[in-house]
Amino acid sequence: MFEAKGKVEIFKRIVEVVSVIVNEVKFNIKDDGFHIKAVDPAHVAMVELNIAPQAFNEYNAEDTELGVDLDKMESIIRLGKGNDEMDATYDEDSERLVIRIGNLVRKMTLLDVSTMPDLKIPNLQFPAKVELLADDFLLGIRAAQSVSDYVVLTAEKDSFELSAGTQEEINQKFSKEQLLSLECKDKSRSLFSLDYLSSMMKGIRSGEKLAIFIGNDYPVRIEFETLDGNASVAYLLAPRTEIE
């Protein structure tokens, strides 16, 4: 059983955050909220999203798994305005998700969840954690894209640095004071694809606070809260090896 009522904006945000990684996902629905874990088809990037029932005006759910095509969901949500009320209900008889916005009703067929196994989340230990504003990080990523396909993230005891390019170079260095926080045991340096990082940035909004966890030749984990603190998101991206 599942029914949720809330602003269109909430559903829009769910689609926005997840669809930068993958378009077909399994919603794990429980009485304590929504949980989504998904990996992109190439197994390079992952997203975890947890939404508390408080994000919605009304929320009633027992354990349910729904296989959702986000493109389809987006095509209906797009028709509503952010402040419109939206209602999503799982109709067990027809096995469809029924979405209502005003007097508009969309009955959506679902994907077979038996073909969507639960993902294993790697258990990672990160030597460094950096907190900063999304806007600052986004600026660096944009600049890096103008000179390279890859970016190096480096954390040291008292600084965090983003650099890219060989001939044409970009460098953005934050001192500890320019960051919201910095914890770094050992110097940590990893290389990432800008293709992936920049699409993840499309799931992050201006003003959100990011916690970035890095290591040496190790994945990066980017965490943030959204929907007024009622949802937590984590992106995970596997590194690239250094180019010879």
Add this chain to the structure above:
Amino acid sequence: MRDSYKCILCRGGRNLCGKDFCPVIMKNRAYAKTLPMLSDELQGSTPPGIFVGRYGYPKVYIGPLIPPYTGNTSQLDTPELWYGKSIEEIVSFRTSLVRGEYPARVDAIEQKDIREIRELALAETSFDLHAKFLKKPNMRIILDDNSQPFGPSAPIEKLEAQNFRANPLLERVYYDTDLRAVDGVIELYERGAFISQIEKAFSAGLIGKKRKLVPTRWSITAVDDTVSKALREEIKGYETIDKFLVYRLDALDNRWQILMLPSTWRYELIEAWYPKTLWNPYSSKVEIFGDHEFYEGRKSYAAIGGCYYASRLAITESLCNMRRQAGAVVMREAHPGYVLPVGVWNVREHVRRALSSKPEEFDTLEQALSYVSQHFDIPLKRWIDTSAIIKDMKAQRRIDEFI
């Protein structure tokens, strides 16, 4: 020795250029068959075929292709039927087709004479044409890497066509003036028209809302690009393959190998030209060059040319048939027997043919690449150093490695 002297000293007898056989002799031999049959009047069956030139654009020449004989000539202008033919046979098909030339502004499509020539491209089968030329056809042959070779040409004075039956599919698109060109091209493709048929109709300005003549060379790439873009978006909705696949084909002294990767859509064409092959006549080194796109596709025209789009069409078509998504690297090793350009159909049809064979399957990229290297003369390292996609695949790690 200066290159310009070589042909004069050799005259086809001493193999000074290092090619397997002499391209000058080959062209002339093909002409020797056609030329004696030509005068300022010509009666023959058009395959049907038409040609739109690109020089002088937007003032170009348009005209029908007519061989100096009648019968079923459709093979002469249908590259889809040329697999297994030798370069010599293909060149002789092409040199037997005389191009009529009629001056036309590309937008003057409704002018009576021009409309009549355009409508020839609607024909279902070959049919008889009678052409009167202002002078006897000349010896010029058009060779380039995009279009198939085109033979002798002459300015048209008068053209008489026997009644012909239109292809119903082409006819419907022709009369639908509300159908956008892109949608018309895709509809024809989905309903089973040959690429060469669509390309002729597109070139003749028979498709779309705002119609005009499109030079043959451009229209080939426009059709390959349009169709493969639509197919590319379709395959992005499919599951990725779960193994590495390698397909192989040897034809016209070209070695083709296609590597499919278990990844989201990405595509690359790499061509290696031996010294003394067509596009590498002067260097003594192998020239190797490629172009690629990642998931989002390209924003600029591929520097490697129309072959990039022709091969992308074959790749996306095959993935659609498999209902699978993958990355693909098409590798071509051109050896010295490939002396004359025969057009991008060579790329499209041979990649198609390679993909219709059963692939070898591998669990790792390393195994797949080692299989590829067995069949190429150029060392694997040069292919990898040239390939943006393979380098990326080797460098990008997966989340699973950290579990």
